[in-house]
Amino acid sequence: AQSVSQHNHHVILSEAASLELGCNYSYGGTVNLFWYVQYPGQHLQLLLKYFSGDPLVKGIKGFEAEFIKSKFSFNLRKPSVQWSDTAEYFCAVNRASGGSYIPTFGRGTSLIVHP
Amino acid sequence: EPEVTQTPSHQVTQMGQEVILRCVPISNHLYFYWYRQILGQKVEFLVSFYNNEISEKSEIFDDQFSVERPDGSNFTLKIRSTKLEDSAMYFCASSRRDNEQFFGPGTRLTVL
Numbered sequence: 455a456q457s458v459s460q461h462n463h464h465v466i467l468s469e470a471a472s473l474e475l476g477c478n479y480s481y482g483g484t485v486n487l488f489w490y491v492q493y494p495g496q497h498l499q500l501l502l503k504y505f506s507g508d509p510l511v512k513g514i515k516g517f518e519a520e521f522i523k524s525k526f527s528f529n530l531r532k533p534s535v536q537w538s539d540t541a542e543y544f545c546a547v548n549r550a551s552g553g554s555y556i557p558t559f560g561r562g563t564s565l566i567v568h569p
Numbered sequence: 570e571p572e573v574t575q576t577p578s579h580q581v582t583q584m585g586q587e588v589i590l591r592c593v594p595i596s597n598h599l600y601f602y603w604y605r606q607i608l609g610q611k612v613e614f615l616v617s618f619y620n621n622e623i624s625e626k627s628e629i630f631d632d633q634f635s636v637e638r639p640d641g642s643n644f645t646l647k648i649r650s651t652k653l654e655d656s657a658m659y660f661c662a663s664s665r666r667d668n669e670q671f672f673g674p675g676t677r678l679t680v681l
Contacts, residue, residue, distance in 0.1 A: 562611060
């Protein structure tokens with residue numbers, strides 16, 4: 455069975471600080487990796503995804519993530535956060551299932567950015 | 570931009586009552602999903618649906634749950650006899666054959 459661990463449950467930063475959210479997964483097969491964001495009162499939105507190729511993936515709003523296969527990690531980074539980045543962040547690993555894909559989500563990290 | 574919609578946004582019910590949560594997936598999507606998120610916990614997969622049948626379900630999706638696509642646009646989750654522990658956010662998602670799922674805003678279910 456696959457699992458996803460997000461190490462930081464709550465992160466509090468000041469604007470312009472750098473951000474790194476950890477995500478580790480356990481799964482023996484080929485993985486597709488995702489970071490989703492959930493802004494207060496809104497639904498889950500895709501930030502970025504990794505399927506194959508360049509392990510450094512750039513997403514929306516200045517976010518990026520690096521897939522390190524040897525470490526089973528897919529950490530999310532942003533060099534300078536803004537107040538509007540306050541949200542819940544979820545890492546997810548997809549496994550193939552009957553033509554579609556079923557994600558396993560991490561527990562989520564709550565990010566609060568102070569202006 | 571097309572999006573997944575869900576109604577109601579908040580449902581309050583008494584224990585033992587039946588509830589139906591409704592979702593309208595993106596129109597050209599073929600795969601449909603339900604997830605739940607108990608407060609403070611992770612998003613959990615419940616069920617996936619394709620070609621008018623369940624393609625996969627988790628151990629959470631027991632006999633009190635059912636899904637249906639009653640017409641060409643709606644996708645519903647029914648909980649037959651709600652329990653206190655069913656209180657959660659329920660998210661619907663849809664996808665094409667590729668990997669990315671698009672999520673709805675969720676329905677907050679409160680069982681009293």
